[in-house]
Amino acid sequence: MLGHGYKDPVPFQNAYGASKAWVLSFTKALAEEHKESWVGIYAFNPGMVLTDLLTNVDVMTGYEDRLKVFPTIVRMWGKPPAVPAAKAVWLASAATNGKTGLLANVFTTWVMLAGVLGEGVRRLLRRPAPPNAVKIRTIPYQPGKA
Secondary structure: OOOOOOOOOOOHHHHHHHHHHHHHHHHHHHHHHHOOOOOOOOEEEEEEOHHHHHHEEEEEEEEEHOOOOHHHHHHHHOOOHHHHHHHHHHHHOHHHHOOOOOOOEOOOHHHHHHHHHHHHHHHHHHOOOOOOOOOOEEOOOOOOOO
């Protein structure tokens, strides 16, 4: 599964982004190597899924400002697990027979635009934001400790 950072570098997420880029490269190479086998090999980007990984965030002291807009981003683009699950079921269906090497993105341009539009309309109409699903916990910075 792919996440943020698989196409472009993401500051402060070096290892995470690099691992996603490696998974995509590996998957594409594997699909190419086995394209005559009729085994479907796919890369899957579920987008922002509303799980504890996304909604319970730890940040080191001094970096809190970097996450100021994160709750808004999650509100615009976070999806319940059923959304990427439906895409995974589609990948496993006969609809993808003979189409090995696909990159299945749940987070598309349309999803991005719909999220921005929805947030813009909410603000334009001065409607309150829904309760914040993101919990950000500050962790004290301790030099020399891993």
